[in-house]
Amino acid sequence: MASTIDSGVVNTLNSSGSGTGGLNASQSGALRENFMTLLVTQLQNQDPLNPMDNQQTTSQLAQINTVSGIEKLNDSLSEINGQIDAGQSLQASGLIGKGVLVPGDRVLLSQGEEGEVNTTPFGVELQSPADNVTVTITNGDGQVINRYDVGAVDSGIDSFSWNGKTSDGEAAVDGAYKVAVEATQEGESVPVETLNYAQVNSVTPAGESGDIQLDLGAVYGRVVLSDIKQIL
Template sequence: MTNTIDSGVINTLNSGGAGSGGLNARQAEDLRNNFMTLLVTQLQNQDPLKPMDNHQTTSQLAQINTVSGIEKLNESLSGITSQIDAGQALQATGLIGKGVLVPGERVLLSQGEDGEVSTTPFGIELDQPADNVTVTISTGDGQVINRYDVGPVQAGVESFSWNGETGDGQAAADGAYRVSIEATREGEPVPVQTLNYAMVGSVTPPPEGGEVQLDLGAVYGRVGLSDIKQIL
């Protein structure tokens, strides 16, 4: 009999039992039992003049033990991941009913019965500071109704509000408008992410391998928790 145990069992364990989406616990246990049966049979039938040396035996036992340890580690990590996901979903429920800034270019204007104008906030996200930031408010068909500078802005997330007026100081009509932002530094354009306001209506637990989803209504749909740039 050969002095080296059939490597098929070990290879199957290494490729299937230790990887995600591989063997289930029952299959891995069966393979371990087969491995031990083969090892004991080999020891019982080995050539007395050419016995398996201790290094071979130790190496093969180490492989099977390593696979077992990886499987147990994967089970533990899976449990921890589930707990983290549940904790994130629970924390995210605290956002229900709150306003947030998410990537988008929409700003809403409404006028109350008392004539007071109300607009939804908007914001920007900069990777680096900007010497000057220019805000442009336009209608859905692209007509510019106001443009103004907000001056220098530091890197990070900043929120702003529009007073609801056109460029000539008149009150704009109720409705939805588009906000676009340009940022420059020493005369050169700076990448900028425009943010708009939305309200969190509900929270959906994360799918497998995903993240918590927040329902922002029919207009904005669902976004991931990582899309929330600021809580207002």
């Protein structure tokens, strides 16, 4: 009968531990109760001439203790995860009102009262250095408004700004534009990701998805904390 108890406990542990939640308190309690019932039954019905030795008993008790340990470990991990989520939400709340760079290709232009041109910054993320980076600004119709070089850029994240002028040197009209970036190193294309500027309006704590969400307004919507590439 010893082998029956061993395989039952092991199979239960394997099936319960394969999920993300593991054993809950109810399952663990039921498993311990069934285990003790089987163990007592085994001791009562063992062969007097070939009784179960201490090593077998110790091994089986160790298995049920493992079940209890898993339950306590799951409870501890859940508590730690809750504390981590709360800490991340508190830290993320410090971003409210700040400007950030997130993956995107939008640049906004507006003219001030005295004629000055204001544009939102944009950024690039390069996996490796580039000896030349070219920026192309297009309007909502896909027409190229301006195209210019920014020169060499190191790997990593860098932020830039468009002066708000067309290729003819005239001020572009107010509105939203798209920015495209091309990067090369000795004539070979370098992978590049374009980033746009947005302001954090609010923070939503991690829910079932496990991700803290940042509200960037109606234009940019919501992003997760890991989408933030740079804080400006």
